[in-house]
Amino acid sequence: xxxxxxxxxxxxxxxxxxYKKSFEYIAAKTGLDLKEIPDWSCCGSTAAHTKxxxxxxxxxxxxxxxxxxxxxxxxxxxxxxxxYSRLRYANYAARKNEDLRQEIEEILQMExxxxxxxxNFLDLFSDPDLQEEIRKGIKxxxxxxxxxxYYGCLMSRPREVTGETDPENPMKMDEILRLVGxxxxxxxxxxxxxxxxxxxxxxxxxxxxxxxxxRNAQANHADIIVTACPLCNMNLDMREEEINRKFQRSYQxxxxxxxxxxxxxxxxxxSECGIHHHFFPAFDVINDQIRSGNISEKREQVQKVQxxxxxxxxxxxxxxxK
Amino acid sequence: MEKILNRDEGRLLAExxxxxxxxxxxxxxxxxxxxxxxxxxxxxxxxxxxxxxLMHLGDMETVMKSKSIWLCASCHxxxxxxxxDIDIPALMEKSRMEAQKRGYCAVRNVKLFNDIFTETIRGFxxxxxxxxxxxxxxxxxxxxxxxxxxxxMLQKEIVRPELNQVRxxxxxxxxMKKCEEGGALN
Numbered sequence: 001x002x003x004x005x006x007x008x009x010x011x012x013x014x015x016x017x018x019y020k021k022s023f024e025y026i027a028a029k030t031g032l033d034l035k036e037i038p039d040w041s042c043c044g045s046t047a048a049h050t051k052x053x054x055x056x057x058x059x060x061x062x063x064x065x066x067x068x069x070x071x072x073x074x075x076x077x078x079x080x081x082x083x084y085s086r087l088r089y090a091n092y093a094a095r096k097n098e099d100l101r102q103e104i105e106e107i108l109q110m111e112x113x114x115x116x117x118x119x120n121f122l123d124l125f126s127d128p129d130l131q132e133e134i135r136k137g138i139k140x141x142x143x144x145x146x147x148x149x150y151y152g153c154l155m156s157r158p159r160e161v162t163g164e165t166d167p168e169n170p171m172k173m174d175e176i177l178r179l180v181g182x183x184x185x186x187x188x189x190x191x192x193x194x195x196x197x198x199x200x201x202x203x204x205x206x207x208x209x210x211x212x213x214x215r216n217a218q219a220n221h222a223d224i225i226v227t228a229c230p231l232c233n234m235n236l237d238m239r240e241e242e243i244n245r246k247f248q249r250s251y252q253x254x255x256x257x258x259x260x261x262x263x264x265x266x267x268x269x270x271s272e273c274g275i276h277h278h279f280f281p282a283f284d285v286i287n288d289q290i291r292s293g294n295i296s297e298k299r300e301q302v303q304k305v306q307x308x309x310x311x312x313x314x315x316x317x318x319x320x321x322k
Numbered sequence: 323m324e325k326i327l328n329r330d331e332g333r334l335l336a337e338x339x340x341x342x343x344x345x346x347x348x349x350x351x352x353x354x355x356x357x358x359x360x361x362x363x364x365x366x367x368x369x370x371x372x373x374x375x376l377m378h379l380g381d382m383e384t385v386m387k388s389k390s391i392w393l394c395a396s397c398h399x400x401x402x403x404x405x406x407d408i409d410i411p412a413l414m415e416k417s418r419m420e421a422q423k424r425g426y427c428a429v430r431n432v433k434l435f436n437d438i439f440t441e442t443i444r445g446f447x448x449x450x451x452x453x454x455x456x457x458x459x460x461x462x463x464x465x466x467x468x469x470x471x472x473x474x475m476l477q478k479e480i481v482r483p484e485l486n487q488v489r490x491x492x493x494x495x496x497x498m499k500k501c502e503e504g505g506a507l508n
Contacts, residue, residue, distance in 0.1 A: 014482070040488075042449045042494075047436040107501060168402070200455065201432045
C-alpha cells in the first residue's frame with residue numbers, strides 16, 4: 001500500500017478524539033502507512049486568511065516544505081477539511097505564481113517546491129488498495145443504517161482548488177460507506193456550510209445553519225449524519241441538543257465521523273472507535289441495528305470476538321455513553 | 323453618513339481589490355444566484371450581489387462598513403453557482419482586510435476571535451481550542467458561552483489540560499512577523 005506524509009492538524013490532538021481513535025484503529029488493522037510530518041504547525045486556519053493573505057499561504061506552506069524535506073515524493077494527507085483547504089490553497093497559489101512561491105521560500109527560509117499533492121481523508125479512503133484491505137477485514141455489515149453523508153464546504157469548494165468534479169454532489173464518502181453496508185440517503189445539504197468558526201463568534205447568525213442541516217437529514221429519513229471533518233462534526237454533534245431546545249425540534253440523529261463506521265465494521269469495540277466521546281447519544285442507533293439483525297457479524301468472526309473481548313468486543317455497552 | 327473615501331478613491335480601491343481577486347466587476351449582471359444560495363444571507367445587511375454592485379460603483383465605504391464582509395463564512399457556494407465565476411469570497415476577504423486597516427469593524431466578535439486565534443498560533447505554533455474559547459469568552463463578555471459543555475468535555479476526555487506546542491516556535495513567529503511587515507500581497 002502507498003505511504004503518505006501525514007498532517008494531523010490541531011483538532012486531531014484535542015477535540016477530534018473519536019476521529020483519531022477510530023482512524024488509528026483502521027490504520028492498525030489495514031497496515032496503512034502514514035508518516036507524521038515532524039514538528040508540524042497550525043495551517044493558519046480561518047484566522048490567517050482573514051487577516052493576511054501571505055501569512056495564510058506561508059503558515060500552510062511551512063508544513064508542506066517540511067513534508068518535502070522529510071518525505072520527498074510522498075503525497076500529504078490530512079483529516080481536517082480546513083487544513084486540507086489551506087494546504088491546497090498554498091500549493092495552488094504557489095504553482096500559479098512563481099514570484100509568490102519564491103517569496104514564500106524567502107519567508108520560510110526553506111525550499112518549497114509546491115510539489116506534493118494534498119489529499120483529504122475521503123481521498124485517502126478512495127484508494128483501491130485501502131478499500132481492498134477494508135473489504136477483507138469486515139467483521140460487521142452495517143446493513144440498513146441510513147446515513148446522510150455531510151461533506152461541508154471546504155472539501156468540495158472552490159473546485160479549482162479542490163479538484164472536485166461535482167462540488168454540489170460529491171460522492172466519495174457515499175461510496176466509502178457503501179463498502180461496509182451503510183446506505184447513504186439522497187439529500188440536499190451535503191455541501192451546505194455548518195457555519196464553521198462563526199458558531200463561536202457569531203452564534204445568533206449561524207445556529208440556523210445547523211438546524212437546516214438536521215432538518216433536511218431528517219426529512220430524507222437519515223438515521224445518522226456522517227462527517228469527515230473535526231469542526232463540522234463538533235458543530236453538529238455538540239450543538240444538536242441546543243438546536244432541539246432553541247428551535248423546538250426533536251432531532252434524534254447522532255453524528256458520526258465516517259472513520260467510526262469503518263472501524264465498527266472492522267470489529268472495533270465502543271472504546272476503540274471512540275463512540276463514547278460523542279455529545280449526542282450515539283449508542284442506541286448502532287445497538288438497535290444490531291438487535292434488529294441489520295448489523296450482522298460474520299459467524300466465523302464471532303468466535304474470534306469472544307476470544308479477546310477487549311480488543312474487538314461487541315459494540316453493545318449499555319448506557320455507558322449516556 | 324460622511325464618506326471618508328471620495329468617489330475616485332473608492333473606485334480605485336475597488337478596482338485594485340477586483341484585480342487582486344481576478345474579478346471583472348462589470349461582468350456581474352445581478353442575477354442574484356449568489357444571494358439565493360448564501361447560507362449566511364439571513365444575517366447579512368448587504369446581499370452578496372449588492373456588495374458586487376457597490377464595488378462596481380466604487381462605493382467601498384459602504385462595503386467596508388457592512389456586517390456582511392465579516393459574516394461571510396467563505397463557504398464558496400456563491401462563486402460555485404455564479405454564471406460568471408465572480409469570486410465573491412475573495413472580494414469579501416480583501417474588503418475585510420482593507421476595512422481592518424482603516425479601523426472599521428461591523429461585527430466586533432468575529433475580528434476578536436480571529437485576533438485571538440492568530441495570537442495563539444504565535445504563542446504556541448498550534449491552535450489551542452480551550453485557550454482560544456476561554457480568552458474569547460472574556461474578551462467578548464460572553465462569559466458563559468458554551469461553558470455548559472466544559473464538564474462533559476473534560477469527563478469524556480474531549481479536551482485535555484495539556485498544551486500542544488510546536489518545538490520550533492521561533493520559526494513560526496518569524497514567518498508571521500515577516501508577513502505582517504508587508505510585501506506585495508498586503
